[in-house]
Amino acid sequence: MKLSSLLEQHREHIKDEWIRRIANTYPLKTARFLREKHDEFANPVGSTLEKAITSLFSEIINECDPDRIAGLLDDIIRIRAVQDFSPSAAVAIVFMIKDIVRDRLAGEIKKGDLTEELFTFESTVDRIALLAFDVYMKCREKVWEIKMNDVMQRPFMLMEGAMCTSYMLRRGNMHLEKIGNDDEFTDIRRSNN
């Protein structure tokens, strides 16, 4: 039997174990809650985890489409990127699947001489981990971008007069666009140059 068939056969177990191990990176009470409450609005993190990991595992053993994988990783890592995790702990969830597969399928891999296939599988996991790193960075950069935009609107910087900076910029751009579209102005600017 090939490794892919084995993975397919043990799909439920592997996926559940993966979710369990990710949930266990949270404190005990939280981990239990994440796994046990089944309502996607009352338990948004737990249900996102469940959905994304289920799809991610299918993706890994079937098409392995990088865009779809990145999207699914985004669902989970976007959350971890703002929680109490170090960067490595936020993306470590990907590597967990290696241990799970080895723990579960060690005997059968040995018996069927599937070590080569296991290496290939693990290399795929490594590449997915790199994608996870990209996703993590994208999320962190977004947080900083939002922080920066927030400063632009920061009211206390302006004790005297004027609108928020973002409004001023937008209005300024609108006028520039207008000027840019206006032939007369364009001509004047050209002749001045």
Next chain:
Amino acid sequence: MAKQLTPQETMRIDLNPPKEGWMDIPVKIKEGIYSYATKPEKVEDVGMPNPHKWAVTDEDWGLPENWKEVFLEGFRERLEKHRSFKIFMDICVRCGACADKCHFFLGSGDPKNMPVVRAELLRSIYRGELTTAGRILGRLAGGRKLTRQVLKEIWYYMFQCTECRRCSLFCPYGIDTAEVTIIGRELLNLFGLNINWIQEPVSNCYKFGNHLGLQPHTFKQNIEFMLMDIEEFVGIKIEPTFNRKGAEILFITPSGDVFAEPGIYTLMGYLMLFEHIGLDYTWSTYASEGGNFGFFTSLEMAQRLNAKMYHEAKRLGVKWILGGECGHMWRVVHQYMNTFNEPVDSLEEPVSPITGTKFENAKSLKMVHISEFTADLIKHGKLKLEPSRNDHLKVTFHDSCNPSRAMGLLDEPRYVLKNVCNNFYEMPENTIREQTFCCGSGSGLNAGENMELRMRGGLPRANAVKYVSEKHGVNVLANVCAIDRATLSASMEYWCPDVAVAGVSELVANALIMEGENDRSLNLRGEEIPGRGTQDEEAQEDV
């Protein structure tokens, strides 16, 4: 290989999280979760105790020598003064019904953000220091001693609660953890341990009449900016009045709408609505703030800042007050204003001058919510509307915590929205109306430096928005709160970037048919309305 790194060593994952109770896990204060310490001069401005320079990262928070006595004495005083607080300290059976109802617990996964644990932070001190049984039995009775470290923990988690009251909805005993947080913050303010994002607006409001510290001419000038925009985008000239004595109505709204996007579009909405119906009203540059950050500091400070609203109404001799779209402003107004102040004799029971409707619910308060007022206008057919101008929008409504849970304003904004937009979709039942999820940044936690906290807290709300966005193509999250307009914009940018945020009154004004208006090809943001823009027309002509 000589030594192999374990995953725990490299990844710093605790795969066996601590089994001890919460009391044994020391607090770890993390950047991105807290807001910066208040500046001493802002504490001084309003004469609050112990103004001093400190930073959250300092080991020593500059507590006075007798801090423990002051804290415990303050605790005792408040137990006596607020019966509800005493009951909340005594009757919790730790059933856990509230535990998973807080957006901060859901978004952070930190058990200390379970409402029951948040309240236990203070309750454990109450038991351990202020009750006989707890003093003798200590941990056995769920008590502990107040130490500097414990005080830091209380501080950290009191500023991770938006006082939203969602948890109280699920408590069989009606325990309101928001009130525990309110008292907790009051106690911390005995030592000048506020965050600057709250204290500076308090000082500004005290000195200038509004949180942003806009001086009267600036306040007026900013509204004039909006009037210029209206003239350009809508083609009409509006000339509102300021501080006009003898106006029938005084209009008060949070100053965020005078200054920041996208709140300013809501403000343009008010201006157009009042023009449309020919309302006899005035703005005030003195009572230029509906919000009240004093409420996040101490009840006394809330009272001091609130007083100007009635004062100004009296000075101008108006009949009643109309209030704009705001969250906590309505909690303070609805639940406290009457008792904070002597009721003003000169004010009358509000009656809409346009429809004749008596707002009996506002009989004692003398203040009406803009959504009630607008809904009544629509109901009586007083507004000329063309909702199809909002057809490119698929709208959902976020109930702000305070209007929904503190004043029961649930149907009016929905009624208004359904009359000005043709595409309206509700979010799932357990995320709206009384059960609404907080935006994640209320009660003065809408600073920039604590963005990670805000994103965590905003997750449950955003999760429901994402659902309707994927299912129905929702692209606008409407609301009636100035803080929401700012904070949900940030939260959407992170969690659902395709969804814009708008005040209800902005959508009303987009649909209003104004006398003498232009072709209305632009919305209030100066953007072309799909299907109405000049470019579209040209394209059609070419065909």
